[in-house]
Amino acid sequence: MASILIIDDERPIRNTLKEILEYEKFTVDEAEDGQAGLEKIKAGKYDLIMCDIKMPKMDGIEVLEAAVNQGIDTPIVMISGHGTIETAVEALKKGAYDFISKPLDLNRLLVTVRNAVDRKELVQETKKLRRKVSAGKGQTQIIGESKGVLAVKEMIDKVAPSDARVLITGGNGTGKELVARSLHEKSGRNKQPFVEVNCAAIPSELIESELFGHEKGAFTSAIKQRKGCFEQAEGGTLFMDEIGDMSLSAQAKVLRALQESRITRVGGEKEIKVNVRILAATNKDLVKEIAAGNFREDLYHRLSVILIDVPSLNDRKDDIPILAEYFLNQLSQDHGRDISFDAKALEELKNVNWTGNIRELRNIVERLVILCEGTITAAEIKMYANPKG
Numbered sequence: 001m002a003s004i005l006i007i008d009d010e011r012p013i014r015n016t017l018k019e020i021l022e023y024e025k026f027t028v029d030e031a032e033d034g035q036a037g038l039e040k041i042k043a044g045k046y047d048l049i050m051c052d053i054k055m056p057k058m059d060g061i062e063v064l065e066a067a068v069n070q071g072i073d074t075p076i077v078m079i080s081g082h083g084t085i086e087t088a089v090e091a092l093k094k095g096a097y098d099f100i101s102k103p104l105d106l107n108r109l110l111v112t113v114r115n116a117v118d119r120k121e122l123v124q125e126t127k128k129l130r131r132k133v134s135a136g137k138g139q140t141q142i143i144g145e146s147k148g149v150l151a152v153k154e155m156i157d158k159v160a161p162s163d164a165r166v167l168i169t170g171g172n173g174t175g176k177e178l179v180a181r182s183l184h185e186k187s188g189r190n191k192q193p194f195v196e197v198n199c200a201a202i203p204s205e206l207i208e209s210e211l212f213g214h215e216k217g218a219f220t221s222a223i224k225q226r227k228g229c230f231e232q233a234e235g236g237t238l239f240m241d242e243i244g245d246m247s248l249s250a251q252a253k254v255l256r257a258l259q260e261s262r263i264t265r266v267g268g269e270k271e272i273k274v275n276v277r278i279l280a281a282t283n284k285d286l287v288k289e290i291a292a293g294n295f296r297e298d299l300y301h302r303l304s305v306i307l308i309d310v311p312s313l314n315d316r317k318d319d320i321p322i323l324a325e326y327f328l329n330q331l332s333q334d335h336g337r338d339i340s341f342d343a344k345a346l347e348e349l350k351n352v353n354w355t356g357n358i359r360e361l362r363n364i365v366e367r368l369v370i371l372c373e374g375t376i377t378a379a380e381i382k383m384y385a386n387p388k389g
Contacts, residue, residue, distance in 0.1 A: 002047040002117045003027040007037030007063065008079065009055045013102075017050065017109075024110065026117075034058030038066055043374075045336050046074050047120045048113060053080040053087065061091065068095040075116040079104070142178055143326050144319035148311035152179065159306050160186035165258075167303045168281040170310030173359030176281040177241060179310055184237040189277055192236030197229045199250075200242035207250045209266045212257070218267025230263045233276045243303070244284035244295060255299045278303065313354040313361060321346040323358060327365040337369050341376045348381040 004026050008014050011032075018028045029044065031037035035057040041049060049067070053060035064076055075097035080087060088099040097119070098112050142153055159166060160183045168176045177196065184194045202210050209218070213228030229238055240246075246254070257263045258278060262271045280303045289295035313320065324346060332339050354360055364385045368376050371384065 001025060001027050002120075003029065003045075004048045004050060004113070004117075005029045005031065005037065005040055005044070005046045006050045007031045007034060007040075007055070007060070008050075008052040009033050010052070013052070013079075017104075020106065020109070021113065024113075026113070034060060034063045038063050041067055041072060041074075042070070042338075045338065048116045049074055049076045050113075051076055051078055053078055053091070061094065064091065064094050064096055073120075075120055077112055077116060142175065142182060143323050144316060145322070146311070146316035146319045148316050149319060152308060152310060155306070155308050156182050156186065159183065159308075161188065163187075163277050164305045165278045165280070165303050166306045166308055167286075167300075168279065168308045168310060169286075170281075170283065171312050171357055172283050173357035174310040174312055175358050176283075176310055177239070179308060180237075180239040180241075180279045180281060183279060184239075184277075187237070187277065189236045193233050194237050194239065195229050195233035196239045196241060198241045200245035204247040204250070207246060208253060211250070212253065212263045212265055214266035215268040218265070222267065225265075228263070228265065230257060230274045230276060231272065233274075235275055236277070238276045238278055240278065240280045242282060243280040244282035244286055244289055248294075248296065251296045251299050255296060255302060258299075258302045313357045317350045320349050320354075320361065323361055324349055324365055327362045328369065331362075331366050331369045335366075335369050339369055339372060339374065339376060342378070344378040345376045345381050348378040349385065352381075352385050 004021055006014050006017050006021075006028060007030075008017075009032055014030050014032075018030065021028050029040060029046070031040050034051075034055045037049075037051060038058065041063075051060045051063055058066075060078055060080075064078065067074070067076060076095070078088075078091040078096045078099045079102060080099070081102035091099050097116050100109060100112060142149060142156075144150075156179065166180075166183060168179050170176050180196075181194060184190060197210060199207060209222075209226070209228065211228050211230060213226050213231055214222050216222055216225045240254075253263075257274070261275065262273050264271055286295050286300050286304075290297045290300060313323075321341075324341065328339065328341060349361075352364075356363070367384050368380065372380050
């Protein structure tokens with residue numbers, strides 16, 4: 001439900017607008033003058049602001065200018081009982097969404113309100129989509145300045161230009177995928193596809209089809225030919241995440257593909273030459289998995305030409321304030337909130353036992369953005385982030 005702030009020094013006008021808008025299922029807040037209105041704009045988050053021009057303490061044009069200067073992107077519709085073309089032009093030049101003269105025409109009012117609210121929603125959705133596209137295409141910045149993270153960044157810079165296979169190790173949520181994307185973006189293959197496959201998420205009976213593709217009729221549901229991840233990544237990078245969960249039979253075929261740079265689709269006979277760089281990641285100790293008979297030693301050595309171990313968040317606690325501020329900025333925009341950390345809150349985040357690593361930190365920051373108001377305090381960190389006793 002969209003929320004609207006009405007700023008007008010005339011109570012009858014406010015009451016009339018509120019009655020009309022609430023009947024149309026909008027949530028309505030009020031302010032009796034420009035100064036009070038500006039304070040509400042700063043404190044709240046509205047989908048539309050309707051502001052009279054002639055008011056005591058601060059007129060509507062001053063409110064408009066202050067809101068625009070503070071980066072408020074909420075549409076502002078100016079209202080005036082003394083409207084002139086010059087006033088309307090001035091308001092629009094200064095950033096107003098629209099200008100309506102008193103007495104208010106009901107149809108004109110509702111059309112303007114609905115269009116303004118739709119525009120606000122469209123702007124927010126566009127921002128979200130841009131961030132998603134950015135995250136999916138080359139947003140590979142690794143945040144942090146701790147010793148362990150600097151070592152990872154240095155290794156990426158050294159290794160990325162080569163075609164060497166890299167095995168990335170680390171716990172769940174440490175950022176192994178981000179390391180893989182960074183390696184791809186800094187390589188000579190960065191104009192070609194980056195294809196990711198999560199080996200733990202695909203049933204063992206389907207993993208070979210996912211990796212190598214299949215021919216029509218290869219199995220019951222194979223109604224047409226399909227290219228697998230190796231072919232999809234041609235010329236680029238194939239990232240095999242959680243490779244420690246791959247079945248032994250699939251491991252044998254991956255080993256052959258790496259040795260010969262050729263694959264055969266499931267149900268097919270033709271060998272297909274492939275040119276891909278292989279990056280792999282796991283949260284398991286593959287040496288122990290080899291000893292237990294769960295992972296092929298020869299495949300391990302093929303994959304681990306270069307080893308990059310991503311440190312846990314508990315081992316890089318000095319990076320927590322930097323990461324928290326980064327996520328806060330991103331998520332407060334996504335949720336349309338104006339919120340910040342105080343210094344003690346950032347310190348309190350270091351006391352949390354981050355078993356879920358960076359993924360857990362992001363989730364906690366999102367929780368705080370949704371549940372807290374204004375400035376996030378250390379007490380709220382203790383309440384919502386479950387620090388160690």
